[in-house]
Structures are given as structure tokens and as C-alpha cells.
Amino acid sequence: MTPVLEARDIVRDYHVPGSLLKRARIVHAVKGVSFAVDQGKTLAIVGESGCGKSTLARIVTMIDPATSGEMLIDGERVDIASDGLTPEMRRKVQIVFQNPYGTLNPRKKIGDILSEPLIINTSMKADERRDMAMAMLKKVGLEEKHYGRYPHMFSGGQRQRVAIARALMLNPRLLVLDEPVSALDLSVQAQVLNLLADLQDEFQLTYVFISHDLSVVRYIADDVMVMYYGEAVEYGSRDEVFSDPKHSYTKTLFAATPRADVDSIKARLARKAA
């Protein structure tokens, strides 16, 4: 089976222009990263700020081109820098962002936000679009009455649901989730993670899930890639990576994650008493 997404040796350099006092220099944001995701699976990309995970997300979503390397979607080679982008390709990959407050256009009603992708990409009639947007609203756990409301009337979790609904309007193959739950409260985070799992089952969606939170990653991922300063230092199935981390950075990362289980608390209190 061809993987939905395959990336080979992706490199992304940024040119930082010089000024009076500084010389121009090149920043290597992503240094040769390769991975593949099969249909219906979730690849989690883990790393801290500045590790290049968001740059990689923009390349996969075809917002920015890679400096070099190959990207294949459904076995088809994509190169937006030289060939541009066909509408069919554009529909295959969609994205959900981290910040629920910046992701929806504040001047548009939810219904218009959801139907915009259809207006651009299809020749559907207005009432067809409306029906489809309504159906999608219900699918992500919102109600029909939310159709005519503006984003500022919604909570963070509800906005993130709308963002997910918008991403799904075009029936994408691949959904890039850029820290979709890290700005949400714990209980809302659980709801959104459940929703993502349900939608994956229903539509056989493929996820690239970007996160810094290892507990979320352990819950949702099939494969895990750990990035550190633009390189993939660890890549394997979830169980491999979590049970037997190879790279020292992965080990540091695991050690730094706070543990909320009773045994660790007992150990800490014992250390403190000693």
C-alpha cells in the first residue's frame, strides 16, 4: 500500500538578511527529515520550540516549499516551488492550528467559514453547501443554531471544533494538526482528542500530529518522530520510542515530563523527607 504521505530528506533553509551590523546568514530550520504515514494512522512529531516542527508542518501543508527533498502524497510527487499546486492536491491536505482565537476570521459567521472551502473548490449550489456545513457542524459536536453565530461567541474548545470542521469540508486525505489541544483546558482537551479519534475512524483520516506534550502523544500516536534542532533524532513506532528511547535528547525529554502518578509522588515525598 502506498503511504498517504511520504517525505524524503526534506530540507528547509531560511535566508536571514543582513543589516548594518550583522552579516546575512542562512538558518537551517529542517535538516533532511524523512518519514512516511499510512492511511488511517497518526504520526506524532514531538519537539520543543525552535526544533523545526512547525516549519515541517507548513511544508507538509504545502504553504511553504521545501528547499530540497521530495514529498509524495498518495504516491504523487509534489513540488510547489516549480510546478505550483493543483486544486486536487490542495484538497488532500488540510491543517488545524494551535491558537483557537486566531484561527477563525472574526468578521465571518461560522456558516460562512465552513462553506468558504466549498465556494472556492466546488460548484455546489448555496443550499447544498449549507446542508453540508450543517452536517459537518453536527459531526464535530456542535449544533445547527451555531451556524449563524460569530467566532467571538464561542469558547476555545468550540472554536477548535469549528476549525476541525472547516479542515474536513473538502474531504482531505491528510490532516496536519499543529498543537491542536495545547491551548485548551484539560477537560476540553480530552473532548477534542476524542473527537479526533472518532473522525479518524469514520473517515479513515491520516494525521500528522505536532505536539510538545508527550502524554498526549502517547495517547494518540501510532508512530513518533522526535525532532531536535531541525533533525529527526528518533523515529519509530510509539511503543518502541516510549519503551526504549535511543537518543539522549529523547531520554532528557521523557525525564523532564512531569509525572502525575501516585508512585512518583510517593518517591518525591520520600526524597523530600530524607
Next chain:
Amino acid sequence: MTVVELKTTTPPTGLAEFWFYFSRSKGAVIGLAVFLIILFLAIFAAFVAPHSPSIQNREVLLLPPAWAEGGRFTYFLGTDAVGRDILSRLIYGARFSLFIGVVVVSLSVVSGVLVGLIAGYFRGRTDTIIMRVMDIILAFPSLLLALVLVAVLGPGLLNAMIAISLVNLPHFVRLTRAAVMTERTKDYVIASKVAGAGTLRLMFLTILPNCLAPLIVQATLAFSAAILDAAALGFLGMGAQPPTPEWGTMLAEAREFIQRAWWVVTFPGLAILITVLAINLMGDGLRDALDPKLKRS
């Protein structure tokens, strides 16, 4: 930080919320009221004005206002040197002032927003060239530049309006560009792009509506500036030409009677002052009402 939520069951509509903040400023409400009165007078000038603005009554040259010695109630604010009723001329003049404001603001908003949108969206060399040209326009004293333009185009109300629009242009360009630049990188714009939206759709349907609030405020302030500039050009003989009852032109005609008949100069001056003040107050209120919304969203 803990977010403090409002305990409303139904969120207030946009208009109600706008009025809530706008009406907090007393000055803004007074400004709005005065502006509405002036607007009413201008529209219904033909019914409101006691006399025709251009009929000269040879019997009452330089008649003082009604309350002064020798004044008559039919000529409430007195008459000018050729016997025209000043009140009627002021009422008709309001038409010109408001007309000038509307035309100038529409011209400079449409062109300024367009140019600013292009500069802010495309950045790079286009942006640099546009902004340097705007800097050059800004470097001239505005009235001087308007004078030069009118001198080139020829005096007249239409040319004066074009000149004032051009002088006002850089403010709108800069404001639009700054707003577009901050909105352009926001997630919702990228999301729209990922959904396949083209450049024009992104520029006009996605980004532009989110940049309007500061532009509305600037437009109000430009409205009063335009009235002021037009009056100045009229006073210098480069704007509306006599016998048009334009306030600046009226001042210019009355120059030689400053010593003898104070009312000929005072009332057109007051008319300009009150109108500009009212619109500026209104603009401040608009800013208060629209700006917190910008911060909150």
C-alpha cells in the same frame, strides 16, 4: 491568567455594543447630534433657508445681525457687502462642505486602501516603492502641496477636491498597510489559503474586512480635515469660485470688511469651527467604540 467571563445570557449585538461604548463619551454624542443637524440643514437647505443664497438685496448692504443695533429679523445673521443673507448662504454652504468631505474621503479611502492593501500584502519591492512615494507626499506641507496641485490643474471646486484627496492619501495607505501586515500572518488567513483561496479573495474578502475599524476612524478625521483644507483653498482663491456660497470663499470675500462689519467674517468662521469640531469629537468616540473591539478579538 484567568479569564473573567461576562454573565450575559444573550451576547449583545454588534450595534448595541458599539452604542454602549460610543455613548460613554459625552463629546462624541454631542458631536454626532451637531453633525446630524448640519446634515439635515444641508439636505433641506431649499426649505430651511429664509432667502436664496445668491439674490442680492441692494437695500440692505452690510446689514448687522438681528440682535445688533439696526438689525432685522428677516436677515437673522445680517447681510454681506452685496446684500445677500448670510444665514442662507451658510446653510447652502453646508451642502458644499459636506459634499467636499464625502467626495474627498471616498476618493482617498478607495485609492488609499487599494494602494495600502497592495503594499502590505505583496511587500518586497512593490512595498518599498509605494511607501517612498508616500513619504515624499508626506514631506510636503499639506496645504502647500494642495495649492501647487490646484495651480497646475486650475482653480475650481473639483480640482481642489482632487488635490485634497491626494494630500490625504498617504495616511490611508500607511494605516491600511500596517493593518494588513498584522492580519496577513494570522492563522485564519493561512487557513483560507490552505482551503485554496486566491490572492484577490484573500486580499479583499479575508483580510480587508478585518482592517476596517481604524480606517473608519481615520476617515472621519479626514472628513473634517478636508472641509478645513477646502475652506483654506477657497480663502486663498484656489477653491470654489465666487459667487458659490462656500464657507472659505465667503471668508475671502469678506476680508476687506473685517474692520467695519465683524459678522461677515465671524459667522462663516464659526460654521467651519463648529462643523470640524463636531466631526472630530465624533471621530474620537468612534475610536473608543471600535478600538477595544480590536484588542478583544
Next chain:
Amino acid sequence: MSLLEVENLVVEFQTASGPFRAVNGVSLKVNEGEVLAIVGESGSGKSVSMLAAMGLLPWTAKVTADKLQFNGIDLLGMSSSERRRIVGKDIAMIFQEPIASLNPCFTVGFQIEEVLRLHLGLDKAARRARAIELFELVGIPNPAERLSHFPHQMSGGQCQRVMIAIALSCNPKLLIADEPTTALDVTIQKQILDLLMRLQAEHGMGMIIITHNMGVVAETADRVIVQYKGRKIEEADVLSLFESPRSAYTRALLSALPDNATGDRLPTIAEFLTDDQIFAGAVR
């Protein structure tokens, strides 16, 4: 003896649509050398209650309490200038956004020395020596050189260290940390938490950590208060809170942790608890 004692704290905000009660009858106590964690989701009033105790809320807030005592001194009857003398010296506070908490126009050295001058009245040489000593204490490399840096030249983690150094400069008896690591990366969070715990133990300070992160609670607290919509839902020592939570809300909160997921669905609070059920277990 308890360091900070708050009884029945109520905070109301005047808003366009009438008064809004952000904190509704919360009582708490911190002892010397004790770490208290206040945990809750957004809107639980956890930050507001501490800001109210410090007198740092805007004038639209109405603060009432039966008792608000620090170290035996009544804070309620105090004028704001008297309160300011205590806040910052004996009570110190660090915030969520380390870079935004520092003034970008001045060097970090100037900012820490300003605090030393205002509260301790040290002379110039002594201030500098103390600032270097503090930077060393919080683990900033090359402290003498770092003093002349501006906040934007330092990373978020370094800025938070500077904030901690400033907070510790007057040897406070109580340190309030409002989401001290939320804006930081996991590895940096670990370093900062370790630093805070080490300093707390060394100085024997009382400490209040406000957080939404159960992991942070588990790693730092002695005692925990769980808040929801301005009310205290549960108070317990850390081990019994995690081992046998009494209230349904705490149980739900803990089971929503992806760590504790059983099967492929996470239980969510809204699915099986209403506000009334949550408040039924509320304590004073």
C-alpha cells in the same frame, strides 16, 4: 504558625452586564515552608484570588473577606501604600509570561537593582554584589556579564530565572508563582521547577503554585486546593488527592489526563458531571 490566612474570600467584578463573581467564598492557609498548589481550569478564579490577596486587582474589583492575614498582620484594613511595602518584600510573585514581566527598556541588572534599592536601601556596590549573588543562586551563567543584558537578549527560561531572582531578592517569606512554567518548554519547565523547589527548601519559604497542570502539582505540592468556577471543590494533601480523590470533579479531572487513559477514549467532565454535581461536594 500560618503565613497567609484567607477566610471566605469573595471577589466581584463590575462589568457591562452587571456584577460577576470570580471568586466565591474561598478559604486557604499556607504555613511556613509549605508548598500549596491551587489547581483549576480557566475561569476557576485561581489567579484572581491570589491577585486579590496581594491587592493587585483593578478598581473594578470588589474584594471582601472575613479574614485576610499575612504573618499575623491584617491586610484588609491596610492602605494600599502600606500593603505595597509588604507585597514585593515579604510576599513575592512570579508570573506566566517571563519576557512580558520584565521591562524591555531596561537591563535586567537595572531591574533587579531597582528592587534592592527600593526595598532594602542598599548602596550601589552592595546592590551589584547582591545581584550577582542572586543570579548565581538561580543558575544564570556569567552573572556579572548577564546583568547588562536586555530581556529580549535572553531566552524565556533565562527571563523566568531573572524573575525568580528578583522575587527572591528581599528574602520573601512567601512566594506566589502564577503558572510559572506554562509558557516554557518541557525541559526548561523541569529546570525551573527543580530550581523553585530547591530554593523553597533552602530558604524555608512558604509557596503557592497556581497551575492548571496536574503534572506540575504532582511534582511540587505538599497540599492541593482544587477550584472550579470560583469555588473551592477539594483540599487535600497531594498524595491522598491523587490516590483517593474525594470529589467527583477531581476524579474527573484526573481521569481526563491522557496518561491515565484506559482504552481509546478519554472520559470528559462535561459528559458525566453538571455544575450542581460539582458544587455539591464543594468545601469552604
